[in-house]
Amino acid sequence: MASLFTVRIRILLLQVTGFFINLVGQAARVFGGPKLGSGITRPVSEPLLLLSGVQLAKLIRQRKVKCIDVIQAYINRIVDVNPQINGIVKYRFEEAKKEAHAVDKKLLENREDDATLEKKWPFLGVPFTVKEAFQLQGMPNSSGLVNRRNVISKSDATVVALLKEAGAIPLGITNCSELCMWYESSNKIYGRSNNPYNLQHIAGGSSGGEGCTLAAACSVIGVGSDIGGSIRMPAFFNGIFGHKPSAGVVSNHGQTPMVRGIQELFLSTGPMCRYAEDLVPILKVMAGPGIKKLKLDEKVNVKDLKFYWMEHDGGSIVTTKVDQELIMAQKKVVAHLETVLGASVQHVKLKQMKYSFQLWITMMSAKGHDGKEPVKFIDMLTNLGNPIRPLWELIKWCLGLSVHTIPVIGLAMLEKNLDYDSEKSKKFQAMKESLLKELVEMLGDDGVFLYPSHPTVAPKHHVALTRPFNFAYTGIFNVLCLPVTQCPLGLNTKGLPLGIQVVAGPFNDHLTLAVAQYLEKSFGGWVCPGKF
Template identity: 70%
Template sequence: MPLSLTKRGLMLLMRAIGFFIGLFGIAARAFDFPLRHCGSRITQPTSEPLLLLSGVQLAKLIRRRKVKCIDVINTYIDRIKEVNPMINAIVKDRFEAAQQEALAVDKRLSEEQEDEATLEKKWPFLGVPLTVKEAFELHGMPNSSGLVNRRNVVSKSDAIVVALLKQAGAIPLGVTNCSELCMWYESSNNVYGRTNNPYDVQCIVGGSSGGEGCALAAACSVIGVGSDIGGSIRMPAFFNGIFGHKPTSGVVSNEGQFPVAMGAQEEFQCTGPMCRYAEDVEPMLRVMAGPGVHKLKLDKKVPAQKIKFYWMEHDGGSLLVSRVDEELLQAQKKVVRHLETVLGASVQHVKLRQMKYSYQIWVTMMSTKNHDGMETVKLQELLGDHGKPVWPLWELMKWVLGMSTHTFPSIGLGLLEPVLKYDSQTCAKYEELRHLQCPGLACDSVPTWPE
């Protein structure tokens, strides 16, 4: 499927936006002398035992009354106060409320004599510290999604997924940063500023759930809530070295977050778990899925030897995509060898030439109606918070003069929006790629490649 001149221009402009943002980052680092020469670029590692346990392990200790819930919460609060000034991951805390909830847990455990199995069934994450992406509603917390027009919006209720985790015993410590309208791969906005990577504060954390990924990596939290429409869980997980999972569409409720996905975006947007330890992913998904858990087969044992793995190194050679780093390729090959030699799994190398159109397909689908004919909400309207639409060209001129309240990526995406129209040829390519993918790809198969 050859690219039209319009599409070529679109792709090149998107690359140009990324280039200029990188250029600004280099300039900022060049002039950031105090940080480079007088301060540490890495957050202080922790050796505190309570900060080095998974959510599952913490809940078990609390249920067994071997650890006080208030001690766990206070330890995490102290950690946040220590490192958050460097990383700017948690943008609004609820420490006092969390402490009161922790004391209530300890009181309940001292008064009730229920056995551990009963407690685990009722509260699988009893007393476990939780952070939530600011785009989700958490009662009493801001819900701006980095949009200046919404900086005074305060949630009056909990998003469904947040309510489910609280019902499971988790205690929210606060909300974490994201990109403006959750539409970019860096977690920076004009409400809260930029979140910095805990392993090097001059590096970014990915987006749009980057604040969540950063908080987890820096031991400011142990489990968290993120959302993903085009890598917003997966990229922060990669950038920060944590675990993130984008579930199957329709399994976990998206209700209670801003902006609301409409049109074909509904199929792409997924709410999912983010955590520091792999053993928390599956139990988190069980809780977060709620009634949607019946769509999964989490209790079915699946021997690795019966799974077919397909792997590829890159997207097929698109000229508009950066080469995959050699270290990533070597890491992927190590995984392949492990699957084959240690687990005895079937691993097959594939080349999907159509994959080089994946970004073009994704961009088109973001502006496509869904099966019911519902259209997506225009970015210009979202930037105006459903009030008077924002004129991107005017905002660009204001941005050059330092007068715009919007970030450069949002303005750039707004400028591109008129080009992102329904394209029947691209949509047909999307359906073809969905059905083609890897030969024989089914319920017993897993495709994997650097994203």
Template identity: 80%
Template structure:
């Protein structure tokens, strides 16, 4: 049956937007500079950089390695490769060295039991990086907005404070997309971040600087946030692990921009890392009191889990087709689970997944409890200053004098057209409720759903402008409020990371995290760039 005329018109309009932005993107790509074209970062030669956060903390507690040596090893690596990837945009090396020396001095002076030390400081001495959108005392907090270039944090975001209290040592802050609303991390404050597996390709967004920093072994654990895939897309494009927790578990306080009242419950702060065994310790620390909502210590018998999988979203006209490399990687996982693990695996077709983008727009159009409209993106761009004129900014951009990026200008131009009126909101609210019910009833407390992390592997710079809606492969799960772990699955023949999303029912994060550890053991997890 053909879709109604109004639906066809909406699809044609959205595709037209994508086409127009794509033309601009082609112009941006034509004039863009690629100083490091066709290069990867060099391989890791320092053994300390190849240990998980859990392993490093244990060795430091046992006094088998000095904390200062660990921190210095990471500083050396950053100096070697960060110029190429532009992941870390502000260092705090001197402060990190002092904090590492303080750890070593304390361990030398006090012969505390290792168990006691682990309970007090589970991440003792572990190098950490933080997305620039989060407050880190003494560090910039602009979210890539030129108007906020001078904004310096005088305190820590809640999750940053919790990680520091647990012993982690921040090395610096990492790049993001302008105002965290695009899936390529580039802005007019810090410039563009590059993928360590091929510098011509994107790192994802908005936590893209974090993703490439971790992938390039310039950090071991990191902090990201996710309202449409901003943890999972960078984790996928950079071949690392990223977890979007169940909503309301990890505090979001202390990041800019602040989500609107209605959108706050869809924004999730979560861990990003190279090694799956770091996910649970990080999440336990980052959640604070919210950890009581989860069962992270519950024993998971993977063989008894029910696995469900879906190759693509069902054929939305707005999004790219899923590449064969990713379909084949997914099928390898399915075959492995069936033949090696002996688990029950079932292919499903959730027909309403094809409305993923529309459901995400419905979420972003939601009003607060007081009936107020969500904050306009164009107003965020002004940051309490003089209102901006998107059309004028587009003209200025064409002459190279706008202080805003083209994705932000494009969103500001079209956001009123993209927002749903009350009638459309109600329509897609019903679809969302139906899809949520279908997934939750399917998964119960003993099932996980395997789904592509994105339709393509990491595209080249500016290409997302021609495919602006592909983020809906991750964004749909923000709408549905389900926990998701992005897991790396090695590299394709061109040396770019493959991966998959593992989804569970509400507050069943322990299931996706257990599957992540299993997939790491079975498929190798993170692959060091430069060893392709």
């Protein structure tokens, strides 16, 4: 088995490889690559696009706005800016317009009052988008894998069906990274998604298409999934809200790739949106029967909460340092909570956080309580039914012959070589349990933990390859199975979004969601790209 020294050498080699790939990518852009502007140049001019899902639903139910006008406004926006960001990869405009007309007809014939209609259809007529990894009837479901490019969904994923039942209307499916296993959304089927605040920067992954679509006001609510930060990283990079629910609350059924064993606890399906007031209503719909595990109707007085914060992971050898602008943004939040809100705020040092990547990779490789082995990533990457050979695939990629992206090939090589012996695995599993106990005891039922969403703001395209393990800032909370909400905190000096994670104890999602609404009111929330 690999020694710790050998593991470090492999990590270094992967980072050096990423550095050179980054240089190649930059050269490609300079010498004949696509010329991209700094960001979306057209701000939102249609007022309907600046309303939350809750507000839109109310106006539609009260017959003050026609559903078809809302849907058409979003279609016009998508046609206008999606070619720049490549967030939505397959439209369903004609179907959406038919469904909108049906909603208007229903309201014309149904004279029930607003409260009755809200109970039946809380998101009646509200447009939404869906990560391509989820089944949406009649739409592709490849998860960015070339050998699945012709797969068309014959039914809806559970969360998609629940949102449809709540009256929401899907506009299309959004881009993701290949097999949802990288934090830049790019694949050989749909190409690359771009950040609407600066097209030269990543939209994140794996729900990156969803993130940039929402940020660009091409949708108002969206469906994402998260096993290492795939909701929260793109939400952070694109300046929107994203919530990873407590483990086992929202159904993961109907998405690709499938997981099994203990990984089922780590994968979370959750909402992404521009406005914090949409988070609780969306989660209520998406959770279905799982809503009984949460306390979303419990009133939260944010002032009475206990706040804990930590500005970085304590010095991990595999992650980069946290940007000073992100630390300053976090300190502004802390100062506001102390001086304006008068809340209890305590700085903490959780020593085991610096092993976040090691804890994540160990737990992702562990057997479940039922003894089932987790699905191996390399087994999902098949060539005519046979698992790929990573080194050979790398050679093919260098020759321009591979159907896979370089991050996926690198991850397959890492999975094949980065392994812990049983003793090391037991050590990290025990460390995970110790960290979880420390956090749960610290937070109780009235505490939240503030922690960076990522060490840096959205990096430029390809740069993520030189920082492959920075996702540990989000991934650690997947293996701890805790609820987390990513909250936007405005823009930095270069116009890229800032943000922070708000973490709570198990099944205390209502606490993080209440803090999200408070931070939105205090720091402004989503900022429309192209406005400044």
